Amino acid sequence: MQEGLRFRLQVYITVLAVVVICGTIGLMLAEDLHPFDALYFVIVTIATVGFGDISPHTVPGKVITLVIILTGVGCFVAVAANAVEYFIAEREYTERTRKMDMLVGVFFSEVGTSLLRMFSAVDPAIDEIRDALVISSTWSDSDFARSGTFISEHKTVIRSPSLDISELNRFLSRNKPLMLAMLENPYLIEHDTFTELMQALFHVTEELRVRDRLVDLPDTDYAHLSGDINRVYGFLIREWLVYMQHLKANYPYLFSLAMRTNPFDAHASPIVT
Helix, strand or coil: CHHHHHHHHHHHHHHHHHHHHHHHHHHHHHHCCCHHHHHHHHHHHHCCCCCCCCCCCCHHHHHHHHHHHHHHHHHHHHHHHHHHHHHHHHHHHHHHHHHHHHHHHHHHHHHHHHHHHHHHCCCCCHHHHHHHHCCCCCCCHHHHHHHHHHHHCCCCCCCHHHCCHHHHHHHHHHCHHHHHHHHCCHHHHHCHHHHHHHHHHHHHHHHHHCCCCCCCCCHHHHHHHHHHHHHHHHHHHHHHHHHHHHHHHHCHHHHHHHHHCCCCCCCCCCCCC
16 A cells, blocks of 8 residues: 555656646746746646736747646645645554554564474574574674575474474463464554464464374374474564564664573573673
């Protein structure tokens, strides 16, 4: 919606600018007006003020004035209306984004960070990605971008038998009401990748819930669960990086705690030393 409004506003502004420029040049030539007088006449005509101190006297000047009235006035009104609509929509979008960021923060506080800690503890490739995920207060946007690129190219390789699947099932079941409430939140649609994470997480929750037992499963079933869990793990890491960048930019005190409880930092401690 924002892109559509922005594009429409840009089109109207462009057309209005063309009308003003061409009208000014045309009146200078047709009416032998000073450039400032020609511009002044075009502006007061488009704005429907019409003081009457300057008026066209030649046929070409009158034709140009008619064109200015027919095109310029409409574009001027359209620009004003679309500008108001765009800024209102922009403010609403900013508010929705702020609420969505709060939702993501609740998710990581209650569910996401614990899952990352659980998954990273059995990740055989954790040493390969740890340096890209131990964030410091000196990180810039380029550091986050570089880390995000590295993580997007990394394939998570958790094997489900190495996890305590029963504990994972209990954890997800215990937090299912919270995740359901998040899934029902209308602001979720503003964040496509977080929606994908929630869908993948609910799939794992249901996969574990419908099994009569979660031990001594066939290798084929363990492989199936591994695929589902690694999908969630990959989404979680990427969303966590975006979340950490958001905290650093907007909430330094929350970022400080998040750094001290970083699930990928083997030396992380909430104690300030």
